[in-house]
Amino acid sequence: MFEHLREDLASVRERDPAARSTWEVLTCYPGIHALILHRLAHAAWKRGFYWVGRFVSHLGRFLTGIEIHPGARIGRRVFIDHGMGVVIGETAEIGDDCTIYQAVTLGGTSLYRGEKRHPTLGKGVVVGAGAKVLGGFTVGDGAKIGSNAVVVKPVPAGATAVGNPARVLDPERDSAREQKAEQIGFSAYGVTRDMDDPVSKALHGLLDHAVETDRRFEVLVKRLEAAGFKLDGEVEATDAFDPSRLSKMVD
Ligand SMILES: CC(C)(COP(=O)(O)OP(=O)(O)OC[C@H]1O[C@@H](n2cnc3c(N)ncnc32)[C@H](O)[C@@H]1OP(=O)(O)O)[C@@H](O)C(=O)NCCC(=O)NCCS
Numbered sequence: 001m002f003e004h005l006r007e008d009l010a011s012v013r014e015r016d017p018a019a020r021s022t023w024e025v026l027t028c029y030p031g032i033h034a035l036i037l038h039r040l041a042h043a044a045w046k047r048g049f050y051w052v053g054r055f056v057s058h059l060g061r062f063l064t065g066i067e068i069h070p071g072a073r074i075g076r077r078v079f080i081d082h083g084m085g086v087v088i089g090e091t092a093e094i095g096d097d098c099t100i101y102q103a104v105t106l107g108g109t110s111l112y113r114g115e116k117r118h119p120t121l122g123k124g125v126v127v128g129a130g131a132k133v134l135g136g137f138t139v140g141d142g143a144k145i146g147s148n149a150v151v152v153k154p155v156p157a158g159a160t161a162v163g164n165p166a167r168v169l170d171p172e173r174d175s176a177r178e179q180k181a182e183q184i185g186f187s188a189y190g191v192t193r194d195m196d197d198p199v200s201k202a203l204h205g206l207l208d209h210a211v212e213t214d215r216r217f218e219v220l221v222k223r224l225e226a227a228g229f230k231l232d233g234e235v236e237a238t239d240a241f242d243p244s245r246l247s248k249m250v251d
């Protein structure tokens, strides 16, 4: 217990530039207090003292503003910064070295007791302020969830997911979209990324479609050339051209 606490204090000092001393972290960090109480609540829960677990968890919520169900499994050196409004559900699992900011929900969407309803965070995951991760899927090791994201699908290890509904950032695809937007005369990022805005949704949908169409054309041209078709200049139908072969060339 004390070994875990020592590690928790050290990890806060490493990960929070606002922390000035270990004494300050021990006395003024609700995330630390919530974890101490959660360890007691979880120990009671595992031994079948469900009400005691719930009550200790409720005390923790009252004192810190952080609600952790006593059934949740939390790894080592997890840092809940600020903490107010954090809710962690019964079947949630949090890997070692995760960082969770205020108002994060690790929630469920299923109503079936006994099911894995809440997410599993791998090791070293960062969940930004106000993000909601909803469902019994996994967020891979080292992934980052942007503040205010609403994540409803698994996130691969090392990926960054942002927005509502959250999408995984793909630097290659994003730069292709940016180039396409320039070609067709508007700035992709001049248009809001607010996916609740129907105009933004439509424009970004068109951009995605254009980028994907370009990609498919490129693949098609490469395969036609590899199959011996000459595509520069005028394309002429010849005896060698067999349209039925085309379907096999496109993804
Ligand atoms: C998601 C996050 C981890 C990304 O950080 P990063 O890897 O440095 O990424 P960048 O800042 O380069 O942003 C990459 C892209 O995602 C966008 N983005 C970043 N955070 C976003 C968010 N929360 N919501 C929507 N889009 C976001 C950026 O605008 C940028 O888009 P662009 O490629 O169109 O310019 C970070 O922005 C974040 O939200 N961290 C949480 C921090 C937090 O909650 N702090 C609270 C302290 S109290």
Ligand SMILES: CC(=O)OC[C@H](N)C(=O)O
Binding pocket: 016, 017, 018, 081
């Ligand atoms: C409010 C906020 O950004 O908190 C993050 C971290 N504690 C820091 O002070 O940088």
